[in-house]
Amino acid sequence: MITVHHLNNSRSQRVLWLLEELGAGYEVKRYQRDPQTMLAPPALLAVHPLGKSPVITDGTHTIAESGAIIEYLVDRCGDGRLKPAAGSPERLRYTYWLHFAEGSAMPPLLLRLIFNRIAAGPMPFFVKPVARAISAKVNEAFIAPNLARQLKFMESELAAREWFVGDEFSAADIQMSFPLEVARQRAGLNESYPKLMRFLQRIHDRPAYQRALSAGGAYDLAS
Ligand SMILES: N[C@@H](CCC(=O)N[C@@H](CS)C(=O)NCC(=O)O)C(=O)O
Secondary structure, eight states: OEEEEEESSSTHHHHHHHHHHHTOOEEEEEEOOOTTTOOOOGGGGGTSTTOOSOEEEETTEEEESHHHHHHHHHHHHOTTTTSOOTTSHHHHHHHHHHHHIIIIIHHHHHHHHHHHHHHHSOOOTTTHHHHHHHHHHHIIIIIHHHHHHHHHHHHHHHHHSSSSSSSSOOHHHHHHHHHHHHHHHHSOOSTTSHHHHHHHHHHHHSHHHHHHHHHHOOOOOOO
16 A cells, blocks of 8 residues: 655645546555644654655655655556656656756745745844845845746746647646646746646646545645
8 A cells, every 4th residue: 555644735745646646546644744834743754764745655665755756656556647658759858847846946936935934034123134135135136037937938838738748648747736836826926827827727627636635635835
C-alpha cells in the first residue's frame, strides 16, 4: 500500500491528485503545519530526515521530493499513462517542466513569501523601516522581474499547445500546478495571463483534482 504523508496546504496535494488520476490505491497520513511558523510537525522527521512534505512510503521505499515521487508513481502505476513515449519531443518537454516547477518556478515564489514576511513581521519599531526598505529593494531588483519573466514565458508556452507538454494532459501539468496556484496567490497571476488562468480552471474542473481535495482537506495557500 502506498502511504502519502500529507501536510495540509502543501505540495503533497499534487501527489494525491496524481494518484487519483492514476486510479491507484493509497492511504493518507495527515500532518498539520504549526499555525504560527507554518513549519511541518516534527513527526515528519520520523518519515524522512528532512521532515518535509510530500513524502511517500511504499513497502520498504521512502521517497521524497515531488518530482521524484511523480516519476516513481507514474512508472509504478501509470501503465504508460500521463508520460510521453521515450525519445519523443514531448518527452523532452515533459522532463523540462517536471524540473522547471521546483528548480526555477518555486525559488522566486518562496523568496516573495519570505520577504513579504520580513516586511510585515513583528520587530522593534526602529528596525521596521530598514527591513521594509531592504525587502522592497530585493523585490524590485530581483524577485518581481523574475516572476514577471517566468509568467510571460509560461503563458507563451500555453499559447502554443493545450497543456505544458503538448495536446495531452500529463503528470508534468500536475507538477506545474503548484507554482501556478502559488503565483495566483502571491505573484500577480491574474486575468492578464488568460492561458495560465484557463489552465488553472481546467485542472480544477478535473474530477480527480476534486477527489484529491476531498482526500487532502481544505487547501488555502499562504500569500
Ligand atoms: N522541493 C521539495 C520541497 C518540499 C517542501 O518544501 N515542502 C514544504 C511544503 S509545500 C514543507 O514541507 N514545508 C514545511 C517545512 O519546511 O517545515 C519538493 O518538491 O518536494
